[in-house]
Structure formats: structure tokens, C-alpha cells
Amino acid sequence: MSMNSSMKKMLRDAQKMQREIEAKQKELAETEYEITKGGGVTVVFTGDRQMQSIKIDPELLESENAEMLEEMIKLAVNEILETIQEDEDEINESVTGQAGGFF
Numbered sequence: 001m002s003m004n005s006s007m008k009k010m011l012r013d014a015q016k017m018q019r020e021i022e023a024k025q026k027e028l029a030e031t032e033y034e035i036t037k038g039g040g041v042t043v044v045f046t047g048d049r050q051m052q053s054i055k056i057d058p059e060l061l062e063s064e065n066a067e068m069l070e071e072m073i074k075l076a077v078n079e080i081l082e083t084i085q086e087d088e089d090e091i092n093e094s095v096t097g098q099a100g101g102f103f
Helices: 003-030 063-095
Strands: 032-037 041-046 049-054
Touching: 003 063, 032 063, 041 063, 049 063
Parallel strands: none
Antiparallel strands: 032 041, 041 049
């Protein structure tokens, strides 16, 4: 195999990996993630990190619960974003065979 054909094969392989990653990232972007914290706060995000909804148990809306409610929202959002990042890393690793991927 000549150097030129080796380079062409490497380029084709890289383009194929890029297409696979793009397809899987599109699928990830359309996936919904839902996390509930403290039994009273539920957040829903899509894999492209867009919040779709937040539900709060009406009993938590009393003023003495404000700090606890804020903490539950923060924990839920952080956990869901971490889960999405883990899934994205898994996609890159599954396609490229390396943590972090090529792209």
C-alpha cells in the first residue's frame, strides 16, 4: 500500500468517524433526561443541554423552604448536565476508541 493510499484510507476512516459522531450527537440532542431531587423538584433537559421543564411541588413554594428549594434545583440541574456530559463522552469513546474522542 502506497503512502498516498494509506493517507486516503486514514482520511476516509476519519470522515466516517466524524459522521458517526455527528449522528450519535444528534440522537443525544433529542434524548430527554429527567432528574428528581428531594421528591419535590423535577427538571427535564434534552441532550443538547436545553431545559424543557421544571416542576416544583407546590408545598415547597412556602417562603421558609426557599433555600432548600434553591439547593434542590441546583443539585438537579448539575446532575442532569453531568449525566449528559457522561453520555456524550461515551459516544465519543465508542466511535473513536479513545476517551475525549478526536473531534
